Amino acid sequence: xxxxxxxxxxxxxxxxxxxxxxxxxxxxxxxxxxxxxxxxxxxxxxxxxxxxxxxxxxxxxxxxxxxxxxxxxxxxxxxxxxxxxxxxxxxxxxxxxxxxxxxxxxxxxxxxxxxxxxxxxxxxxxxxxxxxxxxxxxxxxxxxxxxxxxxxxxxxxxxxxxxxxxxxxxxxxxxxxxxxxxxxxxxxxxxxxxxxxxxxxxxxxxxxxxxxxxxxxxxxxxxxxxxxxxxxxxxxxxxxxxxxxxxxxxxxxxxxxxxxxxxxxxxxxxxxxxxxxxxxxxxxxxxxxxxxxxxxxxxxxxxxxxxxxxxxxxxx
Amino acid sequence: xxxxxxxxxxxxxxxxxxxxxxxxxxxxxxxxxxxxxxxxxxxxxxxxxxxxxxxxxxxxxxxxxxxxxxxxxxxxxxxxxxxxxxxxxxxxxxxxxxxxxxxxxxxxxxxxxxxxxxxxxxxxxxxxxxxxxxxxxxxxxxxxxxxxxxxxxxxxxxxxxxxxxxxxxxxxxxxxxxxxxxxxxxxxxxxxxxxxxxxxxxxxxxxxxxxxxxxxxxxxxxxxxxxxxxxxxxxxxxxxxxxxxxxxxxxxxxxxxxxxxxxxxxxxxxxxxxx
Numbered sequence: 001x002x003x004x005x006x007x008x009x010x011x012x013x014x015x016x017x018x019x020x021x022x023x024x025x026x027x028x029x030x031x032x033x034x035x036x037x038x039x040x041x042x043x044x045x046x047x048x049x050x051x052x053x054x055x056x057x058x059x060x061x062x063x064x065x066x067x068x069x070x071x072x073x074x075x076x077x078x079x080x081x082x083x084x085x086x087x088x089x090x091x092x093x094x095x096x097x098x099x100x101x102x103x104x105x106x107x108x109x110x111x112x113x114x115x116x117x118x119x120x121x122x123x124x125x126x127x128x129x130x131x132x133x134x135x136x137x138x139x140x141x142x143x144x145x146x147x148x149x150x151x152x153x154x155x156x157x158x159x160x161x162x163x164x165x166x167x168x169x170x171x172x173x174x175x176x177x178x179x180x181x182x183x184x185x186x187x188x189x190x191x192x193x194x195x196x197x198x199x200x201x202x203x204x205x206x207x208x209x210x211x212x213x214x215x216x217x218x219x220x221x222x223x224x225x226x227x228x229x230x231x232x233x234x235x236x237x238x239x240x241x242x243x244x245x246x247x248x249x250x251x252x253x254x255x256x257x258x259x260x261x262x263x264x265x266x267x268x269x270x271x272x273x274x275x276x277x278x279x280x281x282x283x284x285x286x287x288x289x290x291x292x293x294x295x296x297x298x299x300x301x302x303x304x305x306x307x308x309x310x311x312x313x314x315x316x
Numbered sequence: 317x318x319x320x321x322x323x324x325x326x327x328x329x330x331x332x333x334x335x336x337x338x339x340x341x342x343x344x345x346x347x348x349x350x351x352x353x354x355x356x357x358x359x360x361x362x363x364x365x366x367x368x369x370x371x372x373x374x375x376x377x378x379x380x381x382x383x384x385x386x387x388x389x390x391x392x393x394x395x396x397x398x399x400x401x402x403x404x405x406x407x408x409x410x411x412x413x414x415x416x417x418x419x420x421x422x423x424x425x426x427x428x429x430x431x432x433x434x435x436x437x438x439x440x441x442x443x444x445x446x447x448x449x450x451x452x453x454x455x456x457x458x459x460x461x462x463x464x465x466x467x468x469x470x471x472x473x474x475x476x477x478x479x480x481x482x483x484x485x486x487x488x489x490x491x492x493x494x495x496x497x498x499x500x501x502x503x504x505x506x507x508x509x510x511x512x513x514x515x516x517x518x519x520x521x522x523x524x525x526x527x528x529x530x531x532x533x534x535x536x537x538x539x540x541x542x543x544x545x546x547x548x549x550x551x552x553x554x555x556x557x558x559x560x561x562x563x564x565x566x567x568x569x570x571x572x573x574x575x576x577x578x579x580x581x582x583x584x585x586x587x588x589x590x591x
Contacts, residue, residue: 037494038413045406045469046421052440052462053428059439114331123328130577131335137573137580138566139523141541145548145562146341149348149555156344156360188337193584200585220323249432253525257545271434275526284438295435302430 057295063288072285080289089261090290093268096179097297100247100269103183107243108236111191115198116228119205120220129199133192140253143189148172148258151181175266178259182267185258186251193246194239201235240305248298270294342566348559356555375560379550383536384543385564391453391539392521395460399468399517400510402461407472408502412484413494422473429466433527441530449531456531456539460521468513471586475509476502508579515576516583522569540565 067076084090114132118125135143150157151171158168171181209231213223229236252271259267261276270290277287348356349371350364375381409415410422440459441450449455483505487497503510528539538546544565551558573580 034494038409038415038418041405041409041413041494041498042421044402045425045465048402048458048462048465049425049428049469052443052458053431053436053466054424056436056439056443057431059443060436063439114334117327117331120324122324122331124332128331128335131338133577133581134570134573135338136584137519137523137569139525139541139544139569141523141525141544142562142566142569143341145544145558146345148548149559150341150344159360192338196581197585200581245430245432249434252434253523253541256525256529257548271432274434274437275529278438278441279529284442287438291435291438294432298430298432 060288061292063285064292066285068283068285076285080286081293083286084289084293089265089268090270090273092265093270093273096267096269097248099179100183101244101301104240104244104247107187107191107247108194108239110187111194111239112198112236114191115195115202116224118195118199119202129196132195135189136192136196138189140186140189140250141257143185144254144257147181147185151185151258172259173263175264178263179267182251182254182258183247186247186254189254190243190246190250194243197239197242198232198235201232205231237306237310241302244301244305245298248294248301270297342570345559345562345566348556349563351556353554353556371556371560372564375547375557375564379543379547379557379561380538381540381543381547381561381564384538384540387532387537388522388540391456391460392518394453394457395464395521396514396518398457398461399464400514402465403468403472403513404476404503404506404510405498406469407476407506408498410469410473411476412479412481412502425466425469429470433463437526437530444531451532451534451537453537456528459527459531460524463527464517464520468517471513471583472506472509474586475506479505511576512579512583512586515572515579519569519572519580 064080065075065077066072067074067079114128118128149155152158153168153170153173157171162168169177172178205228209227210223213227218226248269249271251269252275255261255267255269255272256275261268261272270293274287274290274294277283277290347364348360350367350369351371352368355362355364406425410418410425440462444450444455444459447455449458479502483501484497487501488494492500523541524539525541525545528542532538532542535546544561547558547561551561
């Protein structure tokens with residue numbers, strides 16, 4: 001591959017120095033059609049993205065200010081947003097978003113620490129990456145289905161806990177527990193993704209930094225705090241943002257399979273609320289208001305994270 | 317020195333435990349899938365007496381998993397082919413052809429990357445319904461292409477940016493048209509990136525449930541993942557058949573993972589290192 005590339009480069013080097021060919025008629029006609037070539041090559045992608053991603057975004061914001069049912073298409077101002085924030089289910093969904101934001105540092109720290117250990121070559125370091133990464137390729141539906149079995153009230157996890165004398169926990173049936181169970185499963189399924197990103201960051205790390213820390217007699221926590229975290233700021237930033245996006249937009253499959261938003265609506269997230277309003281209750285305008293709210297939440301959380309992390313990065 | 321070694325082993329213990337926790341759920345499911353219903357009710361953990369494939373056969377035939385499997389296969393194949401074609405065309409154009417407005421277009425595509433599907437789901441459903449594309453293969457394929465195209469274009473653009481521009485110039489001087497350069501030079505050169513992006517897109521499409529639920533309402537058009545969710549209601553009292561269905565849906569992904577793990581990881585990390 002490399003050899004091949006060098007060869008072509010060498011050829012390019014010689015031909016580029018050759019004076020330009022006289023423009024023949026055929027060449028000139030070709031160049032006219034070819035001036036459009038960059039646009040022709042881009043056309044399918046741009047067309048699809050504009051019509052099926054950017055345009056719907058505007059359409060959705062517009063929908064959110066119109067009514068549902070009898071008032072279909074009628075402008076209703078902020079009515080949908082009032083309904084939305086008056087709905088206990090949506091308020092639960094927002095509270096759960098807050099919970100996710102609080103849990104975010106944990107969800108980032110776990111793969112970060114594991115990647116650090118793998119990088120520092122704990123025994124068996126060659127095996128972990130492949131093992132940890134594998135649940136990340138499974139569909140949330142598969143993961144959710146497997147964990148409904150494992151977390152059932154009469155299921156294996158409770159049997160195991162019973163074996164060491166701990167009472168059974170109604171993992172998916174207790175409104176105070178279910179959201180944590182679902183988030184836990186989500187983290188189980190996705191930490192490998194962040195781990196791989198961290199390892200890629202480590203691969204670009206200058207090893208002499210770590211050697212210097214070792215020579216200075218730094219402990220592991222000191223090394224992490226003063227060497228690894230500052231060197232990986234960009235990677236950490238990336239993982240924070242992608243993990244947050246993942247938590248807000250890729251738990252639908254888990255919720256759909258594991259809890260259906262229950263018990264008592266305690267595991268609702270905005271994305272699930274949108275689906276229920278659109279798919280079950282046929283209230284597209286209300287669903288659009290929820291979608292717009294979700295988009296704003298993501299924008300705010302994303303920008304806030306970048307701001308916070310950038311400041312943290314500067315302090316070091 | 318000895319102390320260091322000792323802490324290393326101490327760290328290894330939770331890591332091994334975690335590795336087991338990562339693998340165990342699938343092992344458990346596989347074991348359940350080959351058990352009889354009676355065996356499962358009596359003891360969840362015991363190893364199955366023998367490898368019985370009756371449950372798997374039942375899930376495959378009578379529940380309709382075979383049909384869902386074929387649906388998924390058709391949709392994923394077409395979606396990935398279109399994604400790679402459109403993505404590489406756009407990537408080549410953005411990375412290696414000079415024209416006015418290219419950076420604006422690239423930024424627009426990048427912005428689309430940050431629009432989650434849930435946010436545009438409602439209006440998209442209406443657009444698709446107006447176009448008569450709901451409950452059709454082309455409709456679902458188009459929805460997938462739209463969903464994963466920004467990511468594909470982004471990765472192909474950053475890959476093609478690493479290709480020396482002299483290659484394009486040389487091929488042009490040799491008399492190739494721009495399209496010729498794309499077809500004869502850029503597509504073959506792009507193979508490693510196309511493989512990585514292709515595998516990742518195939519996983520995304522295969523694993524999706526939300527887009528499929530929205531675009532394919534009727535039962536006979538279900539994709540495999542939606543099929544698995546319906547399995548749960550049907551077989552809530554026959555867990556081994558349910559587990560078999562889950563296993564059928566997971567096996568293709570596991571096979572792909574075994575052979576293409578590195579390409580998948582490359583695709584995942586490309587955004588972090590190049591973004």
